[in-house]
Amino acid sequence: MSQTVHSSGDHQPDENRRDFLTLATTAVGVVGTGVALWPFVDSMNPSKDVLALASVEVNLANIPVGQAVKVMWRGKPVFIRHRTEREINEANEVALNELVDPQADDARVEKKEWLIVVGVCTHLGCIPMGTATGEARGDYDGWYCPCHGSHYDTSGRIRRGPAPKNLEVPTYTFLTDTTVRIG
């Protein structure tokens, strides 16, 4: 390469041209490496078969008032609670400014007797207790996370403890009065 460079007089134009070539080559190299790396990075994202399992249908007919069930959705539990009148009132009575993550109960349910939330504590991902009959439901009658002590209310909202957010509400649609599709 260096043999082909003009050796006479002013070196400036050659040096600029070489700088340009170096920069251009480096840029292409960096972009090219990034493009080549991306498939490997992306291969670690959820695959198509994992994404395909992203919805589940649940029959609600055999959940009596006052009880709750856990169903698996995307590898994690979803809590479905058939709320009593008292629980619905408790959820509506609390003032929004008292909440850590303010959200009205109406915004978290489609039908007020059915509360459907992802059963994963928003702190570090443990499963809160309180779904099965007889389990500790925390100080706010919802759920209690045994790992680091977060209390959730009857709307699945965080009331006390280290969790920063309310239990997530998944997207769901009522197919009939007693069937719901989650996801």
Added chain:
Amino acid sequence: MSAPQWNNKVVKWVDDRLPVISMLHHSAYEYPTPKNLSYMWNFGSLAGFVLVTMILTGIFLVMNYTPHTDMAFESVERIMRDVNHGWLIRYIHMNGASMFFICVFIHIFRGLYYGSYKAPREVLWWIGILILLAMMATAFMGYVLPWGQMSFWGATVITNLFSAFPIIGDPLVTWLWGGFSVDNPTLNRFFSLHYLMPFVILGLVVLHVWALHSVRSNNPTGVEIKTPQDSIPFHPYYTIKDLFGLGVFLIFFCAFVFFAPDYLGHPDNYIPANPLVTPPHIVPEWYFLPFYAILRSIDFTILGIPAKLLGVLAMFASIVILFVIPWLDTSKVRSSKFRPVYKWFFWLFVIDTFILGYCGAKAPDDYFMGIPGLKVIVMGQLSTLYYFAHFLVVMPLVGKLERTKPLPASISESVLKEGANA
């Protein structure tokens, strides 16, 4: 150092073409070592021994392990019950992880006490911290592989730490999992990386030893080698000393393997993973407890940064801060032997890490050592405060203010003086 002359023709032929034999001769035979090294200098080679043990036992475990959520737990039980000597290989591997951390923690505390991180050994120290980080990642992923309850929930809690980061947090966690929860893709990638990481550690160890041999070993006086009288060749003096230490260490190691193989583990990990039920009390392995205590002790918000993110940052900072201590420590004297004030703070720091470990093992609302009114969370917060204050306040200030004891003129002089006093 001139290359040694080899009498054996084959050895000479190879060595002329690839001087690997000369290199080994320099580093494991004639390497000039301070003649006053105590048994505290044993733990580097012991850690190296455990690394090799872990790689060897690991290779044999993989021959019988199945990295699938439906079969992982069963395959580990098969190793324990049906595979010839499988129980032995697995118990060595399980307890070896703890032994590795015991050696490395003592090795690090020794470095802190004798100022082994100070110039010109900063890069040597850095590589050591990288080894610690790589070990923690490896141990964490290895613990997930048996797919017991603690495996699953440990993986869930630790990967969820990354969700604390704003914006990128959730996509990052999904990426780490390869799905929407810890599941088969997660187990598969942890297995792949758990097999890879030990070789990364091995590479780092090579760099660590290389750096060591170019700056030479520190020693209890912290005074550099000045004349040939200060040093002795590594072989036979330290090969034999290290071997004796290894014998004692193996008794300790084997006591766990044969008489208390599950003492350092959690019974919950013999329950197959169940994504629908969290065990009531999740605790990490003992070697993560101090860091876990730091993570949990942050239950407050500063400047609008949520507690969860602050906790994660504090936990990472507790290790990253080690990178800068060569500059935080302002003392010109390396060894705490000659630092009458700092010495006490050093031991306070050691006790502090034990208190953190205790706090990490207990529920936050328990009482510390049963003392009424003293919650574990409060004690954890105080210990976390001292942990960082030790590096950020004590090290710079004591280094400036302390009147150190006179240093010996040389290693040789200090050895002769101690000999005369004995």
